[in-house]
Amino acid sequence: MISFLLLAILLSPALASKVEQVHLSLSGDMTEMVVTWITKEPLPNVTPFVVYGVSNDALRWTGKANTTSWKSDGKEGTERYTHRATMQNLVPGDVYYYQVGSSLAMSDTFRFSQPDPSKPLRAAIFGDLSVFKGQPTIDQLISATQKNQFDIIIHIGDLAYNLHDDDGNVGDAYMNAVQPFAAHVPYMVFAGNHEVKSRFHHIVNRFTMPRNGVYDDNLFWSFDYGLVHFIAINSEYYAEEMTIEAEAQYRWLEQELKKSKATWKIVMFHRPWYCSTKSEKGCHADADKLSRKGVLGFPGLEDLLNKHKVDLILYGHKHTYERMWPIYNKKFFKSEDPGHIKNAPAPVYMLTGGAGCHSHEDPADEIPQDFSIKCLGEYGYTLLKVHNATHLYTDFVDTSVLEGKLLDPFFLEKN
Structure with a gap:
């Protein structure tokens, strides 16, 4: 009974679609911030996305992500899924909060300060x-x-x-x-x-x-x-x-x-x-x-x-x-x-x-x-x-x- 329970947990959609390796990058537009993350399993029939806003409890805006599936070059050829989304219309110097994921699983909430080119x-x-x-x-x-x-x-x-x-x-x-x-x-x-x-x-x-x-x-x-x-x-x-x-x-x-x-x-x-x-x-x-x-x-x-x-x-x-x-x-x-x-x-x-x-x-x-x-x-x-x-x-x-x-x-x- 215990082994079947463990198997069910391991195969649950939330764990299979766990969000990992979240990182930000610049696009070249100082009103944007790109966020990239990985899941180890595909997200069938759901759309990955980022939600973001100016406070932790008001993530009002959404950006859809594009997904790239790719296999590692090792013997196992493990498949990974990279998701990329862009947060837009950001104000330089303002602080933003965000989460990434899908209807199956979401990340923790992170925060960042949008770079302000007018400052050192x-x-x-x-x-x-x-x-x-x-x-x-x-x-x-x-x-x-x-x-x-x-x-x-x-x-x-x-x-x-x-x-x-x-x-x-x-x-x-x-x-x-x-x-x-x-x-x-x-x-x-x-x-x-x-x-x-x-x-x-x-x-x-x-x-x-x-x-x-x-x-x-x-x-x-x-x-x-x-x-x-x-x-x-x-x-x-x-x-x-x-x-x-x-x-x-x-x-x-x-x-x-x-x-x-x-x-x-x-x-x-x-x-x-x-x-x-x-x-x-x-x-x-x-x-x-x-x-x-x-x-x-x-x-x-x-x-x-x-x-x-x-x-x-x-x-x-x-x-x-x-x-x-x-x-x-x-x-x-x-x-x-x-x-x-x-x-x-x-x-x-x-x-x-x-x-x-x-x-x-x-x-x-x-x-x-x-x-x-x-x-x-x-x-x-x-x-x-x-x-x-x-x-x-x-x-x-x-x-x-x-x-x-x-x-x-x-x-x-x-x-």
Whole structure:
């Protein structure tokens, strides 16, 4: 009798359609917020949706969701169902409450503040994070989110180690672990080398990033946030020898930079061009360097970024933190104060790949390059604050303690 009861419970529609892995993202329209979630079972004859409003007990508005069914690339071929809905007509700066699900099962109620581009921007940026070594960083991000310290969180490749492992169950566990911050703050992601399996299968199907008008598959994107134009590039097109996609991305990037009127331009990709390693040459892996200068069929990106006066370039892949002088074509530009650079003649580079990787790197074992200013081996993330049209601030947050310790205060100033 007990076994039959348990079976009935396990097969009940509410449990089968349980809402998981809720996370927010930006669409590029500052009056919208996208919400994405997963169920492990289909929702036959029902429509998934989001309900939202300005108070917890008045979720007056509804947005229907689109559903994508997809199978994992593991041996089991587990099928998952990704649901995507957009909350519209939002007022920047206002607080909203929401639930997602269907008539079979609903999520908890979450809340978020709609980003207000008229106020200073606060962001957490990092690469290379898993639950296995990254739980202290996840805990700190959750704590900071609860205190309303972020407007956006950006993950620059290598998620979960790996989203596809164990038939996708590792990805499920990771996305549920980050839900306490990702369901309250836009969580923006793009691919690193650990997302390339089966042509980026999991990052394409699990997330909803701004459309680029080329492939619209989460692999490269951009959005404006007040004074800042953020651009995410897929460096894995180069490492995976995908020439058609690399050239299409380059054409898109060129147009993005040409048309942008933003005061600050910030570009992010996964594989580093400049950094200190155990080699006297620093970062010199062919797969990493290819996107910098390029070869036939693979257009180089460095000249383009420098030409259009990109201010800041961030990447991960190497499992540490390093801040560098402005650099162009291997030439670096020193100034009087390494903690406060004014009118940089080239992009400032930051490596921020130590959020919580499996194989951490210790800068004490590396050979510092001449262009290096600060190397840190603690787990953590980069804090970005854009104060106004003249001052941008970054710091490194050590997540070994819950409150976080600030280890590398830096100002970038321009007239």
